[in-house]
Structures are given as structure tokens and as C-alpha cells.
Amino acid sequence: MLPLGVLFLAVGISTALFNPFLALFLSTDVDAGPVKVTFFLIVAPLAGVLGSLLIGRLSDRGPIRRRLLIGGAVAGLIGTGLTAVVRDYWVLLALAVTAFALAGSLFPQSFAYARQVLERDDPARAPLGISALRTVFSLAWVAGPPLAAFLLHRGSFAWVYGAAALMYALAALVAIGWLDEVPAPAPVTADTPPDDRPDAPRWTLWLTAAAFTLLQTPLTLAVQALPLFIRTDLGGEVSDAGLLLGLCAALEIPLMLGLGVLATRPPLRGLLFAGAACGAAYYALVAVATDLWLLIGGQVLNALFIAAVSGLGISYMQNMLPRHPGRATTLFTNSFPLGAMLAGPLFGLAQHLDYRLAYWICTGLCVAGLVVLVVVRNERVPRPV
Structure with a gap:
């Protein structure tokens, strides 16, 4: 649970750094008008929903969840790293529907990985483990927005997205060096006991x-x-x-x-x-x-x-x-x-x-x-x- 806790903290802080200030970033640094900002704020979450659904279906078909966590963290690293320096609206929109949409799968896939680990080690305490990890994510959101406000006050949005990129890099390193792959759940067949x-x-x-x-x-x-x-x-x-x-x-x-x-x-x-x-x-x-x-x-x-x-x-x-x-x-x-x-x-x-x-x-x-x-x-x- 310790590496999972670190992973959740890193993912939570990264998203809490830039999500609350996205509209401000688009309006000020990108100089996007109300129509462009609204379009961005609709298209980006829709892409995230669709991307998470596709990856969610793919993730249950084989022992690949750890690799998906690594891929999501690397996608987040690329997205935030480029956003730290890019100020073209259409390039940022392309990043939102690709890199950030893939990075959005980190949150559900982390919980899915945690569920499989808990079911393997201590099924009776699975709800407690999930709630504890969700609490870590909440703690990250307590710290993230004030940290982003401090970085904006001292620097710029380049600092905010740079810090988010560091958090995604930490999540990728944890997934690469600290997490083991978990086997895919066994498929249901005619021989599967009814209770299962x-x-x-x-x-x-x-x-x-x-x-x-x-x-x-x-x-x-x-x-x-x-x-x-x-x-x-x-x-x-x-x-x-x-x-x-x-x-x-x-x-x-x-x-x-x-x-x-x-x-x-x-x-x-x-x-x-x-x-x-x-x-x-x-x-x-x-x-x-x-x-x-x-x-x-x-x-x-x-x-x-x-x-x-x-x-x-x-x-x-x-x-x-x-x-x-x-x-x-x-x-x-x-x-x-x-x-x-x-x-x-x-x-x-x-x-x-x-x-x-x-x-x-x-x-x-x-x-x-x-x-x-x-x-x-x-x-x-x-x-x-």
C-alpha cells in the first residue's frame, strides 16, 4: 500500500496544481476568448471520459495494468511538460484530447490496481484500503491548489505545469520501480463456480x-x-x-x-x-x-x-x-x-x-x-x- 499511496499522492497533487486554474490559464497566458475557453472546457473532459472508458475495457483483458499506469504517467509528463512552454491554443487542445486524456486514466486504473492487490492479500479489508487511498487523493487536493497559487505568485504558469510534470515523473518512477504486475482476473467460463x-x-x-x-x-x-x-x-x-x-x-x-x-x-x-x-x-x-x-x-x-x-x-x-x-x-x-x-x-x-x-x-x-x-x-x- 505504501507505493500506491505515493502514486496517489503524486497523481493527486499533479491534477490539483493545474485543474483549478485551467480557465485562468487559457484566458490570460493563452489569450483565448470566452468561446474558445468554453469549447476547451467541454472537449477536454469528454476526451478524458472516452479515453478512460477505452483503456478501462482494455485493462481487464490481460496482465497489463502496471504498464497502463506507466503509460498514463508518461502521457501526463509529456502533456504538462509541453504545456509549460507552449501557448498556442490549438496545440494545447490537441494535447488535451491526447496526452491529458490518456493521463486521466491514471485515477481509475490506480484504484483498479489497488482493488486487485487488496483482493489478493486481504479481501475483507478492500473497502477500507480503497477509502484510505481516496483519502490520500483528498489530501493532495488540500495541498495542490495553495501550492499552485504560491507558484503563480512567485513565478508563472510555467512553474505550475513544471511542478505537475515533476509529480507525473514521480508517479512513473514509482510504477516502474516499485509496483509489480498483477495477473488479469480469470475469465468466466462454464466451469466457473456460480458464486464467483x-x-x-x-x-x-x-x-x-x-x-x-x-x-x-x-x-x-x-x-x-x-x-x-x-x-x-x-x-x-x-x-x-x-x-x-x-x-x-x-x-x-x-x-x-x-x-x-x-x-x-x-x-x-x-x-x-x-x-x-x-x-x-x-x-x-x-x-x-x-x-x-x-x-x-x-x-x-x-x-x-x-x-x-x-x-x-x-x-x-x-x-x-x-x-x-x-x-x-x-x-x-x-x-x-x-x-x-x-x-x-x-x-x-x-x-x-x-x-x-x-x-x-x-x-x-x-x-x-x-x-x-x-x-x-x-x-x-x-x-x-
């Missing part, structure tokens, strides 16, 4: 992925609306939004570990359902709030929601396809960029009408996602002999 056969129909997989997309759309929509909601509806300062987000992150990390410990004892479904319900309760509380203190107290609910969905959702999806961890993890991780894209027009609607509407929409999305999860039994069900 995954029983997750395709429509179940897609409905579950849709449920997680519904649950993760509020993670982007609520954050986009928070500073404006606090300033216009609650009479607070924009800096209050930063304090709330920092408090949520501080609560989220121990809660994610705690839920991982609880997830070693079934049922995992109940914990995930409770987390989704906490999300609906939090966003409804924000929608009716008239004082900032209600939002401060509600961060416990918000942190529980994020910890459950982000920390346990991966294990939940992997339980559906135990012989295809790459595909399962990719289906889950792609729900966040898809949710982020859906959040864009919803934020525009709330901006036009009322910022409270954003939180009512978030409430509805959480309820809808929870209903889909409850209705669709999406964990592996052994077939009777």
Missing part, C-alpha cells in the same frame, strides 16, 4: 453509473454557486465560502476513513444510501438557510455525503464487476466529469433566476440518485447452483 460469477447486467451498470452522475453533479454545482449565494442571499463575504470548503475538507478526510472501516462489515449499500440522504438533507438546509451559521453546522452532513459517495462509491461499483475492476472503476470515476458538465447549464439557470434554486436542484438530484440506487440492486448477486 458477476451478476450485473449491462442495464444495471449504466443505471448505477447514471445514479452516481446525479449524485456527483451537486459537488460542482453547489461549489460554483456558494460564493455568490453567500454574498447575495446571506450578506456574507466571498472569503466565507473558502472557510466553509476548508471546514468540509477537514471533516471529510476522517469521515472517509471511518466509513471505510465500517464498510468492512456489510452492508455497504446501507452506508452509501445514508450518505446520499445526508446530501439531500444538506442541500435542502442550504436552500432555506437565512444565516451563515446554518451552513457551518451543515458541513457535517456535507462531509458525510462526500465521504460516502466518493469514498465508498468506488468499492460499490467494483463489487458489481469483480473480474473487471478497470471497467467498473472507470464507470464510477467518469461520473464526476459528466456531472461537472451537467452542472454548467444548471448553474446558468440558477444565476439567471435565483442562487437558492441551485441548492433545490442539488436536493432533487440527490433524491433522484438515491432512488435509482435503491430501486436498482447493483451489487453482485450470486446465482443459485
Whole structure:
């Protein structure tokens, strides 16, 4: 787990360095207009989703996951290294749909690799291990944006992307020198015992992925609306939004570990359902709030929601396809960029009408996602002999 932890930390810091400032980079250093920036911010995540899906399917067909991790890290190194010096919009767009799209597979493939290692060494503690590694990624995002802001203050975006390239180089070195290849899961045949056969129909997989997309759309929509909601509806300062987000992150990390410990004892479904319900309760509380203190107290609910969905959702999806961890993890991780894209027009609607509407929409999305999860039994069900 130690090399995996280092790998997750390196990948997390690298993405946390440049992702939050991508629009600023395109607007200032590249001098791209609003239309070009919007086009870039739509095409880049779509390419990442498609690339991750293709690599996810490929990764489960043979013992190649370590090589895919190395390839993703090298692609990230090339992409960030070139972005540190290139300022041509179309060249950067080409890098976004090639090198950065391949580098985006590092996140799901790292979790898939971790799942196979945990299943081999200690299957009962697999959810705890996944939650612990997800916590490392969260810690990286606590450190990454402030580090990027410091580098921008002292230098330029060349420093930011140069530092990200160093992190990708570290991830590649860890994968090359510290990780062993894990065998591919055995294919299902007529001789496979019924209890070992995954029983997750395709429509179940897609409905579950849709449920997680519904649950993760509020993670982007609520954050986009928070500073404006606090300033216009609650009479607070924009800096209050930063304090709330920092408090949520501080609560989220121990809660994610705690839920991982609880997830070693079934049922995992109940914990995930409770987390989704906490999300609906939090966003409804924000929608009716008239004082900032209600939002401060509600961060416990918000942190529980994020910890459950982000920390346990991966294990939940992997339980559906135990012989295809790459595909399962990719289906889950792609729900966040898809949710982020859906959040864009919803934020525009709330901006036009009322910022409270954003939180009512978030409430509805959480309820809808929870209903889909409850209705669709999406964990592996052994077939009777």
C-alpha cells in the first residue's frame, strides 16, 4: 500500500496544481476568448471520459495494468511538460484530447490496481484500503491548489505545469520501480463456480453509473454557486465560502476513513444510501438557510455525503464487476466529469433566476440518485447452483 499511496499522492497533487486554474490559464497566458475557453472546457473532459472508458475495457483483458499506469504517467509528463512552454491554443487542445486524456486514466486504473492487490492479500479489508487511498487523493487536493497559487505568485504558469510534470515523473518512477504486475482476473467460463460469477447486467451498470452522475453533479454545482449565494442571499463575504470548503475538507478526510472501516462489515449499500440522504438533507438546509451559521453546522452532513459517495462509491461499483475492476472503476470515476458538465447549464439557470434554486436542484438530484440506487440492486448477486 505504501507505493500506491505515493502514486496517489503524486497523481493527486499533479491534477490539483493545474485543474483549478485551467480557465485562468487559457484566458490570460493563452489569450483565448470566452468561446474558445468554453469549447476547451467541454472537449477536454469528454476526451478524458472516452479515453478512460477505452483503456478501462482494455485493462481487464490481460496482465497489463502496471504498464497502463506507466503509460498514463508518461502521457501526463509529456502533456504538462509541453504545456509549460507552449501557448498556442490549438496545440494545447490537441494535447488535451491526447496526452491529458490518456493521463486521466491514471485515477481509475490506480484504484483498479489497488482493488486487485487488496483482493489478493486481504479481501475483507478492500473497502477500507480503497477509502484510505481516496483519502490520500483528498489530501493532495488540500495541498495542490495553495501550492499552485504560491507558484503563480512567485513565478508563472510555467512553474505550475513544471511542478505537475515533476509529480507525473514521480508517479512513473514509482510504477516502474516499485509496483509489480498483477495477473488479469480469470475469465468466466462454464466451469466457473456460480458464486464467483458477476451478476450485473449491462442495464444495471449504466443505471448505477447514471445514479452516481446525479449524485456527483451537486459537488460542482453547489461549489460554483456558494460564493455568490453567500454574498447575495446571506450578506456574507466571498472569503466565507473558502472557510466553509476548508471546514468540509477537514471533516471529510476522517469521515472517509471511518466509513471505510465500517464498510468492512456489510452492508455497504446501507452506508452509501445514508450518505446520499445526508446530501439531500444538506442541500435542502442550504436552500432555506437565512444565516451563515446554518451552513457551518451543515458541513457535517456535507462531509458525510462526500465521504460516502466518493469514498465508498468506488468499492460499490467494483463489487458489481469483480473480474473487471478497470471497467467498473472507470464507470464510477467518469461520473464526476459528466456531472461537472451537467452542472454548467444548471448553474446558468440558477444565476439567471435565483442562487437558492441551485441548492433545490442539488436536493432533487440527490433524491433522484438515491432512488435509482435503491430501486436498482447493483451489487453482485450470486446465482443459485
